[in-house]
Amino acid sequence: MAEIKIANNNILSSIGGWFKNTFNAKYWDSLKFSLYCLTHPLDGFWDLTHEKRGTYAAANTILFLTCFVRIMQLKYTSFLFIRVYWEELNIFLYIASIVFPLGLFVVGNWATTTLFDGKGRLGQVYIGVCYGLTPYPLVQVPLMVISNMVTNDEAEFYTVLSALSLVWCALLIIAGMGQIHEFSGGKNILFMIFSLFAVLVMIFLLLMFFSMITQGIAYFYSLYREFMFRM
Amino acid sequence: MKMFRFKKLNKLGAVIAAAAIGIMSVPMAAQASAIDHRSYTYIYDYWEDVQDCPDVYDVYGVFTSTELQLDTKLSSPSGLFVYGDQIYLVDTGNNRILVLEKDDELGLKVVRTIDSIKYAPGPSTFNGPTDVAVSDDGNIFIADKNNNRILKVDQNLNYIMEFGLPDDSSLPKDAVFFPNKLVVDTAERVYCIADNINKGLLKYEADGTFSGFVGATKAAYDWYDYLFKRFATQEQLDRMQNDVPTEYDNIYMDYEGFIYACTGKVEPDDLDAGTVDAVRRLNLLGNDILVRNSDIPVYGDLYWGSAGGYSGPSYFSDVTAMDNDIFVCLDRNRGRLFGYDDQGRMVFAFGGNGNMDGYFRRPIAIEHLGYDLLVLDATDCSITYFVLTEFGQDIYAAIDLFDDGEYEASGEAWHRVLAQDGNYDLAYIGIGRSLLRQEQYKEAMKYFELKYDDDNYSKAFKQYRKEWVQSHLFITIFVLLLVLMIPLSIDKYKDMQVEIATSDVFRFPDPEDNMTRAEIKEYHKKLRQEAKEREKAKKEARKNSRF
Numbered sequence: 176m177a178e179i180k181i182a183n184n185n186i187l188s189s190i191g192g193w194f195k196n197t198f199n200a201k202y203w204d205s206l207k208f209s210l211y212c213l214t215h216p217l218d219g220f221w222d223l224t225h226e227k228r229g230t231y232a233a234a235n236t237i238l239f240l241t242c243f244v245r246i247m248q249l250k251y252t253s254f255l256f257i258r259v260y261w262e263e264l265n266i267f268l269y270i271a272s273i274v275f276p277l278g279l280f281v282v283g284n285w286a287t288t289t290l291f292d293g294k295g296r297l298g299q300v301y302i303g304v305c306y307g308l309t310p311y312p313l314v315q316v317p318l319m320v321i322s323n324m325v326t327n328d329e330a331e332f333y334t335v336l337s338a339l340s341l342v343w344c345a346l347l348i349i350a351g352m353g354q355i356h357e358f359s360g361g362k363n364i365l366f367m368i369f370s371l372f373a374v375l376v377m378i379f380l381l382l383m384f385f386s387m388i389t390q391g392i393a394y395f396y397s398l399y400r401e402f403m404f405r406m
Numbered sequence: 407m408k409m410f411r412f413k414k415l416n417k418l419g420a421v422i423a424a425a426a427i428g429i430m431s432v433p434m435a436a437q438a439s440a441i442d443h444r445s446y447t448y449i450y451d452y453w454e455d456v457q458d459c460p461d462v463y464d465v466y467g468v469f470t471s472t473e474l475q476l477d478t479k480l481s482s483p484s485g486l487f488v489y490g491d492q493i494y495l496v497d498t499g500n501n502r503i504l505v506l507e508k509d510d511e512l513g514l515k516v517v518r519t520i521d522s523i524k525y526a527p528g529p530s531t532f533n534g535p536t537d538v539a540v541s542d543d544g545n546i547f548i549a550d551k552n553n554n555r556i557l558k559v560d561q562n563l564n565y566i567m568e569f570g571l572p573d574d575s576s577l578p579k580d581a582v583f584f585p586n587k588l589v590v591d592t593a594e595r596v597y598c599i600a601d602n603i604n605k606g607l608l609k610y611e612a613d614g615t616f617s618g619f620v621g622a623t624k625a626a627y628d629w630y631d632y633l634f635k636r637f638a639t640q641e642q643l644d645r646m647q648n649d650v651p652t653e654y655d656n657i658y659m660d661y662e663g664f665i666y667a668c669t670g671k672v673e674p675d676d677l678d679a680g681t682v683d684a685v686r687r688l689n690l691l692g693n694d695i696l697v698r699n700s701d702i703p704v705y706g707d708l709y710w711g712s713a714g715g716y717s718g719p720s721y722f723s724d725v726t727a728m729d730n731d732i733f734v735c736l737d738r739n740r741g742r743l744f745g746y747d748d749q750g751r752m753v754f755a756f757g758g759n760g761n762m763d764g765y766f767r768r769p770i771a772i773e774h775l776g777y778d779l780l781v782l783d784a785t786d787c788s789i790t791y792f793v794l795t796e797f798g799q800d801i802y803a804a805i806d807l808f809d810d811g812e813y814e815a816s817g818e819a820w821h822r823v824l825a826q827d828g829n830y831d832l833a834y835i836g837i838g839r840s841l842l843r844q845e846q847y848k849e850a851m852k853y854f855e856l857k858y859d860d861d862n863y864s865k866a867f868k869q870y871r872k873e874w875v876q877s878h879l880f881i882t883i884f885v886l887l888l889v890l891m892i893p894l895s896i897d898k899y900k901d902m903q904v905e906i907a908t909s910d911v912f913r914f915p916d917p918e919d920n921m922t923r924a925e926i927k928e929y930h931k932k933l934r935q936e937a938k939e940r941e942k943a944k945k946e947a948r949k950n951s952r953f
Contacts, residue, residue: 255860260453324871326864 205230209309216350224299234305240312253322283373293356303355307348314340447756450702452858457829462754462798465764466791467513480787486771489540501532526565539590549585556585572616589659604653621692660727670721684722700751706744724772741766813843831857
């Protein structure tokens with residue numbers, strides 16, 4: 176008798192299959208896993224590193240999407256909520272103003288936790304933070320559409336939902352850091368605060384460093400000018 | 407609602423990022439000189455940038471003692487008042503009041519000089535008069551400052567009565583009455599600013615009785631002050647001077663009987679924080695009813711940097727309000743005039759310190775004659791007479807037509823304004839409002855969005871949305887149903903998928919068997935038969951398990 180096959184009629188999994196072929200299975204699975212982390216932060220972020228469910232590629236994708244949505248908002252969110260002074264907008268500085276604090280936080284968090292039994296490595300902290308950003312693009316894209324359908328009186332809906340997406344992100348990141356470092360709740364909160372201090376210290380050091388460098392270059396340049404002048 | 411203005415937010419982000427990335431040195435310094443050249447007239451746009459603007463007012467003439475053909479030259483004049491088509495000019499230094507009228511040949515000519523009154527119980531001449539007002543009945547009220555009285559005389563200068571220091575227990579016993587500025591309402595009640603009295607405007611009834619203080623500015627006071635005062639010593643308390651209400655500098659009564667009061671005696675920080683006002687519109691109870699619907703604050707210049715030796719905020723020394731509700735404030739600091747409309751949005755700003763026509767040295771009083779403006783300069787001893795330009799006429803016509811309900815014509819006038827100045831924000835909003843009244847909501851929205859007028863935009867959008875929903879009723883209901891149904895049907899969909907994936911219909915014979923159509927049919931029939939039997943068996947099993 177002929178062998179009987181079961182046809183694969185699941186649309187979702189066929190799209191998944193397309194992705195699997197286009198990218199690779201691991202990437203697609205890890206990206207899908209970020210959706211699981213949304214609703215199961217503790218479980219999800221534990222598996223993220225301990226079961227190696229997260230990938231750098233997926234983390235980069237989420238970060239890229241976040242930046243992309245931020246930029247799209249400038250143009251497509253209703254002017255009731257976001258007004259852009261295009262003349263002074265520098266898209267690279269704008270992206271940097273998202274990515275750079277995030278980078279500082281990752282480094283600051285890793286630097287403080289690694290001294291106090293934090294199990295997470297730098298890369299894992301990065302992946303965790305990026306996965307924590309997932310709600311942002313997910314909530315803000317529909318909000319972008321909704322913003323064009325509301326008047327001043329109904330603006331509160333947008334504001335509240337928008338704020339909720341940020342709170343969600345923050346909660347995910349906090350939960351994620353706790354799981355990645357295997358910290359208890361209290362210790363985790365404490366080290367979140369430490370990380371923020373670390374960020375401030377780094378900003379201070381960077382500012383000092385660059386102003387010193389500027390001064391140093393200026394000094395040698397003037398020395399060179401003087402020298403050339405007297406030759 | 408929290409509003410993001412990306413100009414500021416972006417700067418913050420940019421500074422952090424730029425500082426840290428280390429591209430600080432080069433591009434930051436080069437941006438500072440955006441406002442190098444400024445035209446005579448300007449406005450602030452939504453972003454608080456200075457936008458050059460065609461002139462709204464032109465100098466018709468500057469009238470000094472020479473032009474007015476005066477034998478005794480003007481000496482530190484300080485007050486102006488317009489009654490009908492007569493201009494009352496208070497020549498403080500010469501203790502007289504001049505009455506001017508418009509003249510075709512000279513521009514302005516003196517028609518009357520008032521330097522003494524008849525039947526007065528006190529001195530019959532003035533001593534340093536500072537202001538004058540005329541009631542609807544024609545009675546003249548004179549603030550005779552150094553004689554410590556406010557005089558009320560009729561048109562023939564017969565003494566009627568006078569107002570002196572009020573008998574009020576809240577005033578110190580040794581207080582001396584120096585009336586400085588005054589206005590009179592239709593019932594001949596007198597409101598007056600007196601030197602060193604900061605409890606507000608003194609209000610006198612028509613019969614001369616003092617009926618209290620009106621419209622005192624609230625003292626700036628916060629929890630920090632409160633805490634400090636709880637623990638401060640008496641000496642420290644005595645040194646705290648800045649939390650007394652500020653005195654007004656000048657007042658003006660508009661055609662509706664509301665009093666515009668302005669002051670320049672404000673701390674820049676308070677002005678910036680919005681805890682004090684440079685100009686107010688007081689109702690009978692002394693409450694401020696000035697409409698401030700603009701994002702641009704109503705205190706004159708926004709940038710207070712030192713330029714040409716002048717720094718600090720604008721010092722409003724006088725204010726006047728025209729019949730179209732545009733009020734014009736006079737800045738003594740930089741010699742500028744600031745016009746605002748009934749919503750508190752800036753209509754124009756022009757002027758400057760200098761000696762040319764249209765510039766001032768110490769502007770002290772402003773009045774209006776119709777839509778013409780008169781500015782009195784105390785140092786120059788001159789009156790500068792401003793008339794509307796074509797551009798200004800278009801603006802005023804647009805405002806007047808809108809008030810008269812001729813929205814289409816108003817829109818056309820605003821279009822003419824726009825043709826002359828594409829950066830004039832009020833024109834966009836004016837066109838939008840005119841379209842809104844004509845029920846062309848979509849076009850109106852476009853104009854409001856261009857100038858970020860969210861309130862009007864929301865009004866237009868609300869109507870537009872309503873219309874859209876009404877004309878697309880079925881689509882709307884369909885979409886709403888869809889939105890409601892999708893979450894409900896997800897589970898059902900999943901079940902179906904499982905059922906389909908495991909269903910017999912999709913079990914195909916192996917192609918390599920090379921079955922004919924009839925054979926395949928037969929095969930499916932067999933499968934169905936099998937399935938039926940399975941179902942039967944299941945039912946049997948269930949039945950059996952029950953017992």
